[in-house]
Amino acid sequence: MQTHILGFPRIGKNRELKKALELYWKKEITLQNLQQTGSELRKQHWKIQKDSGLSYVTTGDFSFYDHVLDVSMMIGAVPERFKISAGESDLDVYFKMARGDAFSQVSAMEMTKWFDTNYHYIVPELSDSTVLKFSGRDIIDQTCEAVDAGYDAKPVLLGPVTYLSLSKSVDGFDKWLLADKLGDIYVQVIAELSSMCRWVQVDEPILCADMELEAAEAFKKIYKKLNSSPDSGSILLTTYFDNLDDNADLALNSGCTGLHIDLIRGGGAAEHIVNNLPDFMTLSVGVVDGRNIWTTDLVKARKQLENIKEKVPHERLMIGSSCSLLHSPVDITSEAGIDSELKTWMSFAVQKCRETALLGAVMSGGEYSREIEHNQEIIRSRNESSKVHSAKVKELTECIDSSMLKRKSPYSKRKKEQGWLNLPLFPTTTIGSFPQTDEIRNQRRKFRNGEVFIEDYDFFIRNEIKKIIRKQEELNLDVLVHGEPERNDMVEYFGQKMHGFCFTQNGWVQSYGSRCVKPPVIYGDVFRRGDMTVDWITYAQSLTGKPVKGMLTGPVTILCWSFVRDDIEKAEVCRQIALAVREEVMSLEKAGINIIQIDEAAFSEGMPVKHKDRNGYFRWATDAFRLASSGVQDKTQIHTHMCYSEFNEIIEAIADMDADVISIESSRSGMVLLDAFNDFEYPRDIGPGVYDIHSPRVPSVEEIKGLISSALEKIPAERLWINPDCGLKTREWREVMESLHNMVQAVKEIRRQY
Ligand code: GLN
Numbered sequence: 200m201q202t203h204i205l206g207f208p209r210i211g212k213n214r215e216l217k218k219a220l221e222l223y224w225k226k227e228i229t230l231q232n233l234q235q236t237g238s239e240l241r242k243q244h245w246k247i248q249k250d251s252g253l254s255y256v257t258t259g260d261f262s263f264y265d266h267v268l269d270v271s272m273m274i275g276a277v278p279e280r281f282k283i284s285a286g287e288s289d290l291d292v293y294f295k296m297a298r299g300d301a302f303s304q305v306s307a308m309e310m311t312k313w314f315d316t317n318y319h320y321i322v323p324e325l326s327d328s329t330v331l332k333f334s335g336r337d338i339i340d341q342t343c344e345a346v347d348a349g350y351d352a353k354p355v356l357l358g359p360v361t362y363l364s365l366s367k368s369v370d371g372f373d374k375w376l377l378a379d380k381l382g383d384i385y386v387q388v389i390a391e392l393s394s395m396c397r398w399v400q401v402d403e404p405i406l407c408a409d410m411e412l413e414a415a416e417a418f419k420k421i422y423k424k425l426n427s428s429p430d431s432g433s434i435l436l437t438t439y440f441d442n443l444d445d446n447a448d449l450a451l452n453s454g455c456t457g458l459h460i461d462l463i464r465g466g467g468a469a470e471h472i473v474n475n476l477p478d479f480m481t482l483s484v485g486v487v488d489g490r491n492i493w494t495t496d497l498v499k500a501r502k503q504l505e506n507i508k509e510k511v512p513h514e515r516l517m518i519g520s521s522c523s524l525l526h527s528p529v530d531i532t533s534e535a536g537i538d539s540e541l542k543t544w545m546s547f548a549v550q551k552c553r554e555t556a557l558l559g560a561v562m563s564g565g566e567y568s569r570e571i572e573h574n575q576e577i578i579r580s581r582n583e584s585s586k587v588h589s590a591k592v593k594e595l596t597e598c599i600d601s602s603m604l605k606r607k608s609p610y611s612k613r614k615k616e617q618g619w620l621n622l623p624l625f626p627t628t629t630i631g632s633f634p635q636t637d638e639i640r641n642q643r644r645k646f647r648n649g650e651v652f653i654e655d656y657d658f659f660i661r662n663e664i665k666k667i668i669r670k671q672e673e674l675n676l677d678v679l680v681h682g683e684p685e686r687n688d689m690v691e692y693f694g695q696k697m698h699g700f701c702f703t704q705n706g707w708v709q710s711y712g713s714r715c716v717k718p719p720v721i722y723g724d725v726f727r728r729g730d731m732t733v734d735w736i737t738y739a740q741s742l743t744g745k746p747v748k749g750m751l752t753g754p755v756t757i758l759c760w761s762f763v764r765d766d767i768e769k770a771e772v773c774r775q776i777a778l779a780v781r782e783e784v785m786s787l788e789k790a791g792i793n794i795i796q797i798d799e800a801a802f803s804e805g806m807p808v809k810h811k812d813r814n815g816y817f818r819w820a821t822d823a824f825r826l827a828s829s830g831v832q833d834k835t836q837i838h839t840h841m842c843y844s845e846f847n848e849i850i851e852a853i854a855d856m857d858a859d860v861i862s863i864e865s866s867r868s869g870m871v872l873l874d875a876f877n878d879f880e881y882p883r884d885i886g887p888g889v890y891d892i893h894s895p896r897v898p899s900v901e902e903i904k905g906l907i908s909s910a911l912e913k914i915p916a917e918r919l920w921i922n923p924d925c926g927l928k929t930r931e932w933r934e935v936m937e938s939l940h941n942m943v944q945a946v947k948e949i950r951r952q953y
């Protein structure tokens with residue numbers, strides 16, 4: 200039985216690609232050096248796939264930045280402002296598109312989330328000046344490379360309909376007008392690839408999302424063209440991240456000779472597909488989870504495959520990963536620090552290749568009882584482990600009742616009760632973190648490595664907190680923060696203080712370009728081991744007469760930025776985290792902290808791909824926030840913070856969270872993002888960010904006053920807070936002091952008008 204994965208992570212076992220890219224951007228290595236790294240990584244990845252026993256190695260999955268941007272290059276969709284100047288290579292233009300260019304002041308193309316993953320792609324810009332032309336041959340060259348090296352290559356191309364769906368139309372242009380021409384280019388590319396390969400994988404995940412009408416029309420036309428061309432070969436149409444649902448028939452009638460479905464996330468529609476599969480179509484079934492890190496239950500997967508095999512003959516079945524392994528770390532064997540039992544429960548990209556191949560061998564009648572037995576021991580040990588299951592947590596979550604999801608009184612009453620905080624009109628505050636200097640990072644590292652005693656580390660952090668409090672007093676801010684100097688990361692810090700989490704040393708996953716994240720792993724029931732933040736916050740409060748805001752990360756954000764166990768519902772894991780955060784909130788309140796912020800930076804990232812599934816998510820996600828935040832007295836003020844989001848989508852959920860104050864990122868939108876709140880008649884306090892913390896530029900008093908005035912057109916004065924867009928940890932102290940000084944000055948001047 201044929202086996203394959205939909206793509207291998209490109210970043211490298213030790214983030215070789217990241218390192219090479221960053222050196223190249225700093226001009227410390229040559230273009231040739233960079234190309235060399237790329238070529239070595241591709242070779243390593245093909246070898247891993249081949250050695251695992253997979254039938255094909257995937258080509259075209261490598262990228263120097265992003266696979267959507269790669270298609271833009273392939274089809275010549277380069278916006279005017281990136282015109283090549285003398286001496287510039289294609290790759291330099293490519294990087295300019297991704298990152299902008301400070302020297303010539305061209306701005307980068309927009310970046311956004313790839314479906315519901317934490318991967319970000321570069322949004323294609325299509326306008327009436329876009330002239331599509333087959334321009335980039337990387338995928339063909341790389342496939343040749345693999346074929347020449349003796350591999351059975353299966354190239355992967357992002358599909359034309361997904362590409363167009365994810366593009367943005369500039370200046371009212373109708374991007375769908377390009378469908379025809381785009382189809383022609385794909386005909387050409389696929390013809391060249393087909394001459395070398397058995398399959399060409401064409402990814403159309405958009406089929407599993409809400410598809411525009413034009414997209415469905417374009418799909419029919421383009422695929423008719425692709426499949427009727429004499430050199431079209433065999434297209435494996437790949438879909439993933441959800442069910443095909445309404446688009447199942449589009450896929451089944453596409454004329455492609457192969458179809459891939461994701462059985463991990465899209466199991467629901469499998470029966471319809473299997474029953475209606477045309478007899479010339481091969482079905483590739485994704486049973487190895489590309490987006491999580493757990494060892495596959497091979498017996499369960501085998502059963503799923505056997506069920507399908509009753510309807511689809513052996514020679515027309517293929518086994519695959521559910522989606523590309525881009526979303527998985529590279530190799531679990533390089534983890535030295537994880538408990539050895541936990542380690543057996545996990546499978547990263549390298550292990551997933553082997554699991555997929557093994558399933559193929561088993562389904563082909565091979566005798567692998569030893570491997571299967573070993574696998575089942577692992578699955579059993581995870582299912583039954585006391586590391587995973589805690590009777591205490593079960594008991595606690597069973598006791599949650601609806602009264603725990605509600606504040607004692609409605610907002611109007613709370614607002615009055617909170618009057619005792621004596622805050623001025625337009626209270627000024629910050630989002631939590633202050634600059635993380637090299638000194639802070641060094642101390643944390645030394646502490647982690649056991650080079651610094653806990654007492655000394657404690658003393659150091661307290662001293663930092665003291666400095667941060669003094670600076671805020673100097674600035675005359677109204678609500679202070681302790682500055683988060685003890686936190687390396689807003690999720691990892693809390694994960695380390697709760698049961699049920701573990702951390703990898705090298706489990707990096709690409710987020711965008713050279714940027715990677717290392718999500719914690721939630722493997723078991725979550726509970727708080729003890730106070731997590733109380734000492735730092737109460738120390739900060741002891742230094743000042745102004746209120747200090749306690750700073751916590753919310754349950755949804757902790758969940759969204761972790762790899763989550765798959766043996767219970769996500770909503771249940773979220774509830775467990777929420778209970779732990781709730782206990783911390785209560786501890787803070789008891790210790791005399793009267794303002795508590797629970798960050799939900801990732802709230803909109805957890806939204807399911809399809810609109811119809813979103814309400815279910817909003818229900819449990821807002822419940823988790825309410826569970827975390829509602830235990831306090833009316834006079835305690837609960838804040839939340841969200842980074843940039845499409846607030847229109849989530850405004851109802853935000854209102855449902857019932858926080859007394861929300862701060863949001865909005866300065867770059869010129870306060871346009873506040874429209875969502877205004878239109879909804881959002882009833883509570885809002886702090887729209889009045890300066891962009893992503894840039895080192897110091898905003899002037901006038902500029903900030905301008906933004907405050909725009910905000911006042913949308914939000915009543917008595918409900919407006921003034922703060923930066925987000926935390927300040929990536930900035931320099933000088934910028935921060937000047938910017939906050941101007942912010943406070945702007946507020947002072949505006950207050951005079953009231
Ligand atoms: N409190 C966090 C900080 O200031 C919030 C960061 C975020 O929203 N991403 O750093």
Ligand code: ZN
Nearest residue numbers: 841842925926
């Ligand atoms: Zn933020």
